[in-house]
Amino acid sequence: MTGAPGISAVIKLLFFGRLGDSAVTAPEFFEASEGLTASAVRDALAIEHPLLVEALLEPQVLVSIDRVIADWNQPLTDGCELAFLPPVTGG
Amino acid sequence: MTGAPGISAVIKLLFFGRLGDSAVTAPEFFEASEGLTASAVRDALAIEHPLLVEALLEPQVLVSIDRVIADWNQPLTDGCELAFLPPVTGG
Amino acid sequence: MYRRVVVQNEDFDLADEYRRLRQLDAAIGAVVTFCGLVRDCQQQARIDSLNLQHYPGMTEASLNEVVATAEQRWPLHGVSVIHRVGELLPSDQIVFVGVASSHRAAAFQAADFLMDYLKTHALLWKSVEIDGQRSWVEAKDSDQRALQRWMQSSTSP
Amino acid sequence: MYRRVVVQNEDFDLADEYRRLRQLDAAIGAVVTFCGLVRDCQQQARIDSLNLQHYPGMTEASLNEVVATAEQRWPLHGVSVIHRVGELLPSDQIVFVGVASSHRAAAFQAADFLMDYLKTHALLWKSVEIDGQRSWVEAKDSDQRALQRWMQSSTSP
Numbered sequence: 001m002t003g004a005p006g007i008s009a010v011i012k013l014l015f016f017g018r019l020g021d022s023a024v025t026a027p028e029f030f031e032a033s034e035g036l037t038a039s040a041v042r043d044a045l046a047i048e049h050p051l052l053v054e055a056l057l058e059p060q061v062l063v064s065i066d067r068v069i070a071d072w073n074q075p076l077t078d079g080c081e082l083a084f085l086p087p088v089t090g091g
Numbered sequence: 092m093t094g095a096p097g098i099s100a101v102i103k104l105l106f107f108g109r110l111g112d113s114a115v116t117a118p119e120f121f122e123a124s125e126g127l128t129a130s131a132v133r134d135a136l137a138i139e140h141p142l143l144v145e146a147l148l149e150p151q152v153l154v155s156i157d158r159v160i161a162d163w164n165q166p167l168t169d170g171c172e173l174a175f176l177p178p179v180t181g182g
Numbered sequence: 183m184y185r186r187v188v189v190q191n192e193d194f195d196l197a198d199e200y201r202r203l204r205q206l207d208a209a210i211g212a213v214v215t216f217c218g219l220v221r222d223c224q225q226q227a228r229i230d231s232l233n234l235q236h237y238p239g240m241t242e243a244s245l246n247e248v249v250a251t252a253e254q255r256w257p258l259h260g261v262s263v264i265h266r267v268g269e270l271l272p273s274d275q276i277v278f279v280g281v282a283s284s285h286r287a288a289a290f291q292a293a294d295f296l297m298d299y300l301k302t303h304a305l306l307w308k309s310v311e312i313d314g315q316r317s318w319v320e321a322k323d324s325d326q327r328a329l330q331r332w333m334q335s336s337t338s339p
Numbered sequence: 340m341y342r343r344v345v346v347q348n349e350d351f352d353l354a355d356e357y358r359r360l361r362q363l364d365a366a367i368g369a370v371v372t373f374c375g376l377v378r379d380c381q382q383q384a385r386i387d388s389l390n391l392q393h394y395p396g397m398t399e400a401s402l403n404e405v406v407a408t409a410e411q412r413w414p415l416h417g418v419s420v421i422h423r424v425g426e427l428l429p430s431d432q433i434v435f436v437g438v439a440s441s442h443r444a445a446a447f448q449a450a451d452f453l454m455d456y457l458k459t460h461a462l463l464w465k466s467v468e469i470d471g472q473r474s475w476v477e478a479k480d481s482d483q484r485a486l487q488r489w490m491q492s493s494t495s496p
Contacts, residue, residue: 017307018318087321108464109475178478180465197354208379222365
């Protein structure tokens with residue numbers, strides 16, 4: 001359910017891989033208006049935390065909401081978990 | 092070393108796979124003139140042991156002399172081990 | 183279909199995993215296993231350790247997706263995938279893939295496919311420590327190329 | 340290069356073979372194993388047992404030739420091949436192939452190649468007992484076709 005703009009939403013932030021390294025200065029939580037999109041949060045973080053800009057705006061970075069890969073335009077709800085996922089390098 | 096014809100050679104015979112089954116009547120040893128070829132022994136066996144004919148004359152059958160794959164025209168020497176090897180079906 | 187997908191810090195035992203797979207069905211004729219080990223050198227540098235980061239829940243889900251794709255593509259009796267995370271030293275086991283099938287071609291192809299897909303689809307991030315310096319490992323072009331084999335050709339048995 | 344080629348009546352232990360392979364070199368990043376098992380059914384018939392006949396000395400030589408070909412074709416740290424002979428029952432282990440390499444592609448390809456070549460080049464003759472009737476197994480066309488993969492294409496890494 002997408003709340004009306006103006007209602008405050010607290011979003012939990014997670015950064016993986018090299019994003020975790022650059023994100024040492026990034027907050028664990030982000031307060032926004034409910035209904036804000038994942039890409040809007042990313043852009044706000046990139047402005048506030050210069051160390052994150054390059055790694056966060058790479059086109060290969062994926063986003064998940066509540067542990068499901070999501071579209072950058074998906075609106076966020078209060079209490080959700082937003083994770084930034086750089087290209088995988090496992091195995 | 093190829094002996095002169097007329098000198099007697101005793102050849103040990105081995106039959107593998109389905110040849111072993113048909114060869115129940117075939118001898119363990121074959122006495123021949125030294126210098127006889129593997130194919131001559133095969134033909135003699137096929138004539139004397141009708142059960143062997145079909146399986147022995149199949150074109151895929153290989154022959155080994157003293158545990159090395161050999162040419163059918165290779166001459167045999169006294170005391171050698173001649174083995175008839177049908178197509179393999181291992182693994 | 184037996185499926186076992188695990189992400190863990192602990193080491194695994196190939197013998198245990200193999201025993202589970204071979205006992206699943208008397209129609210099994212082939213079990214292929216792959217074990218990935220930490221190499222002591224990478225790009226000519228001697229490494230001190232690897233560290234694999236995962237996202238609990240999501241990493242398991244990504245592995246399950248890869249396994250489901252293999253199950254659809256080949257006739258299999260069982261698949262096991264174990265991926266270790268955390269700190270790993272040279273010669274440590276990192277990843278296990280085991281496949282049981284009636285026929286060897288399916289077992290080989292599915293295991294090979296699973297490894298190629300894990301390298302590119304498993305949600306895992308690897309860092310390497312060399313001379314006390316930790317750095318993140320970049321995604322490899324060779325892994326992307328390996329993957330394309332499975333897309334271009336119909337390699338089902 | 341470590342090479343172990345054995346023809347034996349006794350069963351083998353995957354864990355032992357794997358341990359030998361993985362310990363050979365700290366540069367090893369991939370160990371692929373294949374275990375062949377006796378299937379309970381063949382062409383819809385329930386089998387009582389298999390029997391594998393070998394020619395002592397020559398069978399080992401034929402296996403060594405197959406392994407030598409793989410060693411020339413891929414960069415390997417070690418290869419083990421164990422083939423059992425004699426009477427075997429459903430679910431028994433028949434054959435083991437293990438390959439250790441720095442890279443997974445070489446390990447997978449060499450193990451796959453070894454099995455295809457063993458099926459067609461190892462001097463072994465298999466008979467099967469069904470309902471108390473023993474019969475010799477014919478060479479399979481599918482094994483011949485599998486083999487041709489390795490001749491047509493250059494599959495080296």
